[in-house]
Amino acid sequence: MKRLEGKRILVTGAASGIGQSTALRLLDEGAAVVAADVATEGLDATRAHADEAKSAERLTTIRMDVANEDSVVDGVSLAAETLGGLDSLVNAAGILRAWHTHQTTLEQWNQIIAVNLTGTFLVVREALPALLANSRSSIVNFSSTSASFAHPYMAAYAASKGGIQAFTHSLALEYAKEGLRAACVAPGSIKSGITDATGGYLPKDADWSLFPRLMPILPATTESSGAGMAEPNAVAGVIAMLVSDDGAWITGTEIRMDGGTHA
Ligand SMILES: NC(=O)c1ccc[n+]([C@@H]2O[C@H](COP(=O)([O-])OP(=O)(O)OC[C@H]3O[C@@H](n4cnc5c(N)ncnc54)[C@H](O)[C@@H]3O)[C@@H](O)[C@H]2O)c1
Numbered sequence: 001m002k003r004l005e006g007k008r009i010l011v012t013g014a015a016s017g018i019g020q021s022t023a024l025r026l027l028d029e030g031a032a033v034v035a036a037d038v039a040t041e042g043l044d045a046t047r048a049h050a051d052e053a054k055s056a057e058r059l060t061t062i063r064m065d066v067a068n069e070d071s072v073v074d075g076v077s078l079a080a081e082t083l084g085g086l087d088s089l090v091n092a093a094g095i096l097r098a099w100h101t102h103q104t105t106l107e108q109w110n111q112i113i114a115v116n117l118t119g120t121f122l123v124v125r126e127a128l129p130a131l132l133a134n135s136r137s138s139i140v141n142f143s144s145t146s147a148s149f150a151h152p153y154m155a156a157y158a159a160s161k162g163g164i165q166a167f168t169h170s171l172a173l174e175y176a177k178e179g180l181r182a183a184c185v186a187p188g189s190i191k192s193g194i195t196d197a198t199g200g201y202l203p204k205d206a207d208w209s210l211f212p213r214l215m216p217i218l219p220a221t222t223e224s225s226g227a228g229m230a231e232p233n234a235v236a237g238v239i240a241m242l243v244s245d246d247g248a249w250i251t252g253t254e255i256r257m258d259g260g261t262h263a
Contacts, residue, residue: 002030003244008083010034010076012066012093012123015042017192018142019092020049021232022239026090027055029240034079036064037093066093066119076126086130088138088243091120096194098153098201109156116160121167131180138181138243141168145188145214145258152210153202161186165254172252181251183242188258189214191222191229216259230259 009026013019014035020042023035027050035046043061050056060082064075080086095115099108120141131137143165145151146158164184171182189195211227220228235257241247242255256262 002028003246004240005030007031007087007243008085009088009090009243010036010079010083010086010123010127011090012036012064012119013142014046014061014092015039017092017194018187018190018232018235019090020046021236022090022092023059024049024053024055025233025236025240026243027058028053029244031243032058032083034060034062034082036062036066036075036079038063038065066091066123067114069122072119072122072126076123076130080127080130085133086127086137087134088140089123089127089131090140090239090243091123092142093119093123094142094194096154096157096198096201098157098198098203100153100203101155103203104156112156112160113163116157117163117167120164124167124171128175128180132175132178134179136179136181136248138183138247139168139171140239140242141165141182141184143168143184143186143254145186145256145262147186148254148256149213149262151214153206168254169252176251181242181247183247183250183252184254185235185238185242186254186256186258187235188256188261189216189220189227189229190232190235190257192232195227195229214261216261217263218259220259228259230257 011023014023015037065071144161147161
């Protein structure tokens with residue numbers, strides 16, 4: 001029997017990168033998955049991969065903007081209805097932008113916070129009733145190594161990810177007696193839409209001498225923006241473990257996957 005057979009899981013940010021790889025891994029391990037994202041073309045690609053893997057009959061894709069309250073209310077309700085309940089939630093949707101902090105506008109700051117932090121809150125809030133209807137359930141939120149270690153020009157992003165970590169710890173305690181586990185993954189240097197675009201986001205006068213602090217020590221499996229990276233499935237497998245019974249004693253913590261950058 002596969003580890004996640006019978007599990008009903010909502011994955012946000014599932015049109016690209018780590019969220020897409022996670023949705024496919026959860027399907028491979030037997031789960032029924034609702035893959036949600038704003039990017040409908042990317043969701044079509046997720047479906048095409050699931051078709052190839054012969055797991056598409058357990059996949060539903062829905063358009064959901066995590067930064068929009070109405071969209072989240074409708075999307076989570078549709079996901080729970082489609083799956084007949086929810087055992088786990090994986091909140092991978094996120095954006096990265098980079099600026100000098102002294103040049104960051106309030107609009108730019110609010111955009112990062114709205115998608116990453118408020119988006120995570122909204123999806124969790126709407127999913128909690130369905131999750132808590134089970135004796136055991138789990139949430140995996142996406143922090144980042146930038147929440148705990150210095151990343152230049154990414155202060156707004158780092159603040160949003162630090163907020164997600166603190167939010168997740170609170171959830172872990174508040175709902176532990178109801179069987180809910182809540183943990184964060186903190187990836188670093190994973191090839192994805194975000195990291196492919198990072199070079200383009202950085203200020204033109206970025207000081208490159210600040211970046212050697214962000215390099216993995218493990219041999220990289222791929223290249224992105226000129227830097228060594230791992231494939232998204234390096235994170236997807238850990239998420240599959242976290243939502244499975246193998247993660248039964250893990251809550252209120254982060255698992256860092258950065259190829260040893262911050263060893
Ligand atoms: N790649 C890394 O090295 C790394 C490191 C640390 C944290 N993360 C986090 O991993 C998560 C996944 O990102 P990724 O690296 O796979 O990048 P990605 O760009 O490939 O995937 C992010 C996905 O989120 C979706 N998204 C963006 N805004 C959305 C919204 N408002 N509503 C719904 N979906 C939305 C995008 O369409 C995209 O499909 C993010 O939370 C990111 O911050 C990634």
